[in-house]
Each structure stands twice: as C-alpha cells, then as structure tokens.
Amino acid sequence: MRLLLNLLWIVFGGFIIALEYLLGGLLLCLTVIGIPFGVQCFKLAGLGLMPFGKDIVDAPGSSSIGCILNVFWLLVAGIWIFLSHIGLALGLAVTIIGIPFAIQHVKLALLALAPFGKIVRPS
Template sequence: MRLLLNIIWIVIGGWLIWLEYVIGGLLLCLTVVGIPFGIQCFKLAGLGLLPFGKDIVDAPGASAIGCLLNVFWIVVAGIWIFLSHLGIALVFALTIIGIPFAIQHVKLAMLALAPFGKLVREK
C-alpha cells in the first residue's frame, strides 16, 4: 500500500516538492553559513519525495545550537513553509480520498517548522 500511495504522491506533485527542497538546499550550500540549513532542506526533500512509511523522531542528543538554528529557521523561512504545507493539507482534507495525503503534508509541515534535532526514519 505504501508503494502505491508513494507513486500517487509523486504523480500529484511530490516530485515538485522534492525539486524545490533540493534546489533550495543546493543554493544554501553555496555558502559556509548556509550549509546546516541546506542539509535540513535535503532532509525535507527526502521526506517530500516518498513520505509514506516514514516517521519523524527526535534525534538523540539535541543541542542548544540546534535550538538556536531552529529559531533562526522559523523566523526566516520555517513559518512560511509550515503554513504552505498546512494550506495544501486543508485542500486535500476536503475529500475522503485526499485525507492520507493531507496527513503527509501535516507531517512535512511539522518537520519544516523546526527541522534541527529531528530524524526521518522508516516505520
């Protein structure tokens, strides 16, 4: 079932989500200061391409630096990415067929809000 849902996800726009996060990550990695943020974009890209069958967990040993980076991320971009995923989730939630996709967008929204100190794992 995960395979089928992931294929449908890719067809209806998952590839675009992946592409946006990869391009953003590559642009951020052009500077030394942007590398930690670029790595988080790559984490989001992986989840954005194949979200079904994956879960977000807290990373062991999360640091105060990660917390500060999350605050900076939220202020600069995280809130807007979070709101866009929530908006898309609301549109998908209007139909019964779209509910599984809405849940995946909420999962992406939560990771996009504060990605530092989180890991994406297979269920």
C-alpha cells in the same frame, strides 16, 4: 500500499515538492553559513519525495546550537513552509481520497517548523 501511495504522491506533486527543497538546499550550500540549513532542506526533500512509511523522531542528544538554528529557521523560512503545507493539507482534506495526502502534508509541515534535532526514519 505504501508503494502505491508514494507513487501517487510523486505523480501528483511530491516530485515538485522534492525538487523545490533540493534546489533550496543546493542554493543554501553555496555559502558556508547556509550549509546546515541546506542539509535540513535535503532532509525535507527526502521526506517530500516519499513520505508514506516514514516517521519523524527526535534525535538523541540534541544540542543548544540546534535550538538556536531552529529559531532562526523558523523566523526566516519555517513559518512560510509550514503555512504552505497546512494550506495544501486543508485543500486535500476536503475529499476522502485526499485525507492520507493531507496527513503527509501535516507531517511535512511539522518538520518544516523545526528540522534541526529531528531524524526521518522508516516506520
């Protein structure tokens, strides 16, 4: 079932979401300061490509630097990414078929708020 849902996700927008995060990550990695943020974009791209069957958990031993980077991420990009995923989730939740996809957008939205100190792992 996860495979079918992931394939439907990829066909109906997941591939574009992953490409956007990959492009953002590549652009951020062009500068030394942007590398940590680019790595987080790659994390979001992986989850954005195939979100079904994956969970987000807190990383053990998260540092205070990660907290500071999360605040900076939230102010610069996190809020806008969060709002776009919530808007897509609300649009998908209108139909019964769209509810599983809406749940995945909420998962992506929560990760987009504070990606530092989080790990994406198989469920």
